[in-house]
Amino acid sequence: MKRLGISVSLILAVLILAFSVLSVFGCSYYVGDNKNTVIKGFGSIDWGVDVNGGSKIAVKAASVDEIDAVADVVRDRAAGFGLTDHRIVVDEEAGVLELTVPSSLDCDFSAAEVAAFLTAYGEVTLRPGGSYTTMNVDSSDSASFITPSGTTAQSVLITSDDIKGSSWFEYTEEKVTYYYVNLDFDAEGAEKMAAYTNADTGTYYNQTVSIWLDDRMLANPTVSETIDQGALSFSSDSMTQSKCELYSAIISSGTLPCTVSIVSTSEAAPVAGNISDIIFIAGIVALVAIAVIMLIRYKLGAVAGLCAMLLQFSAVLAVITRFAGEGRTFLLTIPGAAALALSVMTTVFSFLLMGERMKSELSRGTVLGTAISTAVEKSRMIIVDMSIVLAVVALMGLFIFGTSGLTVSIFGAYNVSGVYNFSYVLFFGAVFNLVTGYLVPQLMLRSLQSFAKKPSMFGGAK
């Protein structure tokens, strides 16, 4: 196996360190009082219900027999909104559903408001004009217009029955981003909409109409063109990405099978306080302890293992925080944090395989270069097999207990957030281990031997 120059190790170490710093601490800047986050770090993670608690809402179905169907729609909405951690408990006898949404949700609405939205009836209506009865200020400091009045209340142009789905998109003009909710009509809805907005004969062409979700007005645009493509896009000054995501998730899942009434709202306590601190401190202590043990056992060779371990931790963390991606981070729970630890341990173990083989070769008197080559070659397939089998196990947990649209459509909506969290993190850990557990240590070991040629520097006998 070809020996590499020490520069390879140095470059790799610097790159890994830089990536780790970005991944752990993130990168943000201020414009006035506004914080702009470019890269999300550990501090940006949205924690699950077990870590930071949540907001709980209990609703009672008007028809007790329909409570399971109500739960299915709520689960669909939660999945559509990407709520990877939430709790749904159904009391079939009482016809009561209890939904818990994590408190630390990165959303323009509070957790309590999100919970209320997800359990609301969800009827979408398009009405003439935009008269309302009351104006409130929601948790995002935006005005919300409640309950239609006058002609707006009397006439309904389009209802949820005419809508087959919803999505959202963003549009940037002169560095300003606007967020739009898109409504897709069925054939009947499209026909109605085309007639209402026809430039020559339509009653509502050049008129203001309003779109309502139950009794809340989402927008009141003026129709400026004929809507004959079977879809309507709308926005408002207060529309943000998270609001669009929430509205389109609710509209896409359709209305509840029956009306519901709120029984109670409360706060759900976390499993214990300061869990994010516990995870952070335990992680640091464990990393230091492993580093010390590896340095004692493999001396200079341990540097390769430490870099691999650091890269694995940072890479999995980057997946959890979604690094430079927009939107919310993955909702991490305690099982997810445990999977992060297991992912790092997998990389440590991969390096152990190489390190132990290298040590045993060195103790037999094999020269350093050959010992490293043998160690790398003999451990290659074990690391590949280990990573693939772990990825397979994680993938099944991910699919079957997950909350994505595909998962829910195949396996139903009963999700167990803990299993999903664990599997999600472990899956990426297993996949990354192919690079961090094999490629990085082997490159660094081959490079480090040009710096120190004594076997004792790699854990061999003096």
Place this chain on the structure above:
Amino acid sequence: MKKSINFASLSKLMLIIAAAVVVAGIALLAILGGNTFAYCSFANLSFSLVAKVAVAAVLVCALVLVYFVIRFKKSGVMMAVVSTIGAAVNALVAFALCIICRANLSDMAFAVVLFAVALSYITFVLFAHSFTKKTSRKKAAEPEVDAFSVAADKVWQLMVIMLILICVVIVAAFVASLVFSAWVLALYALPAILTAVFSVLFTLSFTCKLYADKA
């Protein structure tokens, strides 16, 4: 000279321990009833959840079987069966240990179970490689019975280091939980450590025994 462990002869003891732990766990939950011994956070362990667990187990078995057959040809079938049985037993023991240690039967207990499954597969993959290497290299000189004993012993030596590191991580989390008075979290430390040690020992001894019987 290092003293080696005869894992095949350990298998009976490990099976007895596994059975005892599982029976004790179920008995504690059933006899004491309700949530008096280990609090169960899943108020409604519905049929759909049980069905999902069954589907997950079957799919994992099928995919692992396919992968092992591709990787290890003929012997892959037996490897897949053995590794999956080992993982299933370890999962049961992990869950029972959570009950015995009075840890909440919540998502975290599922995490301990999955941790046992993952560790079980890691140990098995290591054994499979070590064993395949031994038999292919010394087919004529070394009988298979010795080959898997040597392989298991080699894997054990590696896994001991791994177990020490795992314990370091768990103990660090345990101490941090105590410092922050997170007792609920601290309760998982003991079942997690016991699960880790048991998973490795059981997988090695059970695999050795099955291979010995086959040989």
